[in-house]
Amino acid sequence: MKLYLKYAAILLKSQMQYKTSFFMTTLGQFLVSFTVFLGMYFMFDRFQAVEGFTFSEVLLCFSIILTSYSLAECFVRGFDTFSGIISNGEFDRIMVRPRNEILQVLASRIEFSRIGRLIQGIVVFIYAIPASGVIWTFDKILTVVLMVVGGFFVFSGLYIIYASLCFFTTEGLEFMNIFTDGGKEFGKYPFSI
Template sequence: MSLYFKYLQILFKSQMQYRTSFLLLSFGQFFIPLSVFAGLYFLFERFGQIKGWSFFEVALCFAVIHMAFSISECFARGFDAFSSLVRDGNFDRLLVRPRNTIIQVMGSQFEFTRFGRLIQSIIVLIWALSNLPIEWGIIKASILILMIISGVFIFTGIFILAATMCFWTIQGLEVVNIFTDGGREMAQYPLNIYHKWVAKFFTFIIPFGTVNYLPLMYLLDKNEGNSIVYMMAPIAGIIFILPCLLVWRFGVKHYRSTGS
């Protein structure tokens, strides 16, 4: 991890060499999800509620998933841009170094301008929480933090799976955006507003439901039956990264250099 933080420090210094550009890009990232949130706001202005969910309840869901995405996109950007390493043959250099390839790929690129998106999501989170009658305690506060962490692990896991596919396809596949950008857009609403097969897929296959639905039900006291299932749901999202890492190891073992 000392190597990872060294990567972090070097790339942060390099991006801060052009501070005006950095600030403008961060400012732009602040407004990208704002337009999406504006659409959400006007939707509720027109219809009042969606399948029993109020505006501030969905705003909480929106904030959590966008915070998780912005953090993952910042610190796992190396996997999202991994295809260039394979295409140019630069992944060969990572293999001969006596360090874990996961750390090296993660440390190859950071997008600190994504903090603009993160700040906007934090503002929405504070606004939503201040308008919801949630009785806070240590357990509920911990679950909220776990929801964000779980989302980070899920998005990072998807980035890793997308990067692993590059070992065979060389170029990155745009279809993966269905589960990254598409997953983010879908998961900003509670899952029960969708068809049952969609909710099941994004709960048991890509476990966004363990971030934006089951624990959210517990926070809002809407859960039915055993509350332990709702409380422990974010852990399933964190565990999701384990099979992703196994797939990555399989891909590394079967990597064939492009010869560039």
């Protein structure tokens, strides 16, 4: 963990070399997910409920999936870009280092600029919790926390599967985006919608 934090600090310093670019990318990530939020707002402004779900209930689903996906995209990005590591021959260098290969791949690319999307998810989550009308007990709070953590692990697992397929193809497989990006889009609304 200590080594991962060192890698993260180095990557943050390198991404902050161009502060304007970093903040503009972060703002862009926030605005892209904000347009999805606006689309949902306008839909629920026109129709008060869809399949019995209110705006705040759908926002709760949206914020949970967006937070999970953003965490995975930010901190497990090394596996998403694994095809480049394989094709450039960097994986050979990773294998001869006396460190865990998974840790090195994880830490090879941490996208702090994706925090804009994470902030969007957290802000919507904070708004949706009191607005949803759910009476929050310890069990429900634990369930929501486990949903976010579980979603993070699901998306992380999909990135790792994607990376493992690169050993056979040496190129990125765009069809895996059906599962990562498609899963994110599918999870933004309750299943019946």
